[in-house]
Amino acid sequence: MGNQDIFSLIHSRYNSFTNTEKKVADYILENIKDVIYMSITDLADACGVGESSVFRFCKTMDLKGYQEFKIVLAHSISLDNETPQLGAITMQDTIAELSSKVLSSNVHALTETFNLLSENDIARAVECMVKAQRIHFFGVGSSLMTAMEAKNKFMRITNKTECSIDSHLQIMSAALMTDQDVAVLISYSGSTKDTIEVAKVAKERGAKIISITRFAKSPLTSFADITLLCGANEGPLQGGSLSAKISQLYLLDLLYLEYFKQTNKESVHNKELTAEAVIEKML
Numbered sequence: 001m002g003n004q005d006i007f008s009l010i011h012s013r014y015n016s017f018t019n020t021e022k023k024v025a026d027y028i029l030e031n032i033k034d035v036i037y038m039s040i041t042d043l044a045d046a047c048g049v050g051e052s053s054v055f056r057f058c059k060t061m062d063l064k065g066y067q068e069f070k071i072v073l074a075h076s077i078s079l080d081n082e083t084p085q086l087g088a089i090t091m092q093d094t095i096a097e098l099s100s101k102v103l104s105s106n107v108h109a110l111t112e113t114f115n116l117l118s119e120n121d122i123a124r125a126v127e128c129m130v131k132a133q134r135i136h137f138f139g140v141g142s143s144l145m146t147a148m149e150a151k152n153k154f155m156r157i158t159n160k161t162e163c164s165i166d167s168h169l170q171i172m173s174a175a176l177m178t179d180q181d182v183a184v185l186i187s188y189s190g191s192t193k194d195t196i197e198v199a200k201v202a203k204e205r206g207a208k209i210i211s212i213t214r215f216a217k218s219p220l221t222s223f224a225d226i227t228l229l230c231g232a233n234e235g236p237l238q239g240g241s242l243s244a245k246i247s248q249l250y251l252l253d254l255l256y257l258e259y260f261k262q263t264n265k266e267s268v269h270n271k272e273l274t275a276e277a278v279i280e281k282m283l
Helices: 006-016 019-030 040-047 051-060 066-081 095-116 119-131 142-154 167-175 193-204 242-262 264-279
Strands: 134-138 181-186 208-213 226-229
Touching: 006 019, 006 066, 019 040, 019 051, 040 051, 051 066, 095 242, 119 181, 119 208, 119 226, 119 242, 134 142, 134 167, 134 193, 142 181, 142 242, 167 193, 181 193, 193 208, 208 242, 242 264
Parallel strands: 134 181, 181 208, 208 226
Antiparallel strands: none
């Protein structure tokens, strides 16, 4: 299915669509470059329909769901342009051109994340983390790598952080959380099934939920008490892009530094202890 032109497919099946599906199809055909970066919630809102209608549209197109639709859309855009592309990067770019474009992409992601910042949300998030008995970092796939980096950073100044690398262990950790705990859930799309399930269970246990994601409205943010937005555009063929990871790490760095400020005496002491513990490992 990935090599099929989705635009031709939409046109060929258009007359068989319901009125709601036609609204979705019309919007997609008129806003191709925007749709590829939209969450299912964003597209549903833009079309004035429910998320279930967007999902049914995908099923009518013989696709498993919205994520497969975006992958096929990305392939179709590449075919339509005759040259495979990765964002603004083309197969003809020189190393110098690649270097410049990657730099621009990362700087843009950081700048947009900065512009999306809410000082109040950062302050509230850190306040929850300082008061918490335990802080759990969650993510799957490339977001798990970011969650592990957050664990690595915070464990140098506090002993109350956790990060499980297996989805079964994550859901079990969530099931044992209390209203004294904080769950930091990292997901670019906000639509990753395992992460949504963790958020649901943690919420049921009374834990505070902090989400780090690209989209203000998504299945994940519906469970979140605080949402921190990262400003990197990532197409379906760019999963795990460096710009998305950098923007997430930027937010985690802010949380870390503000946490350090508010717990200065304890954090300085713990940082000295952890530094001394690993010094023998170095030449």
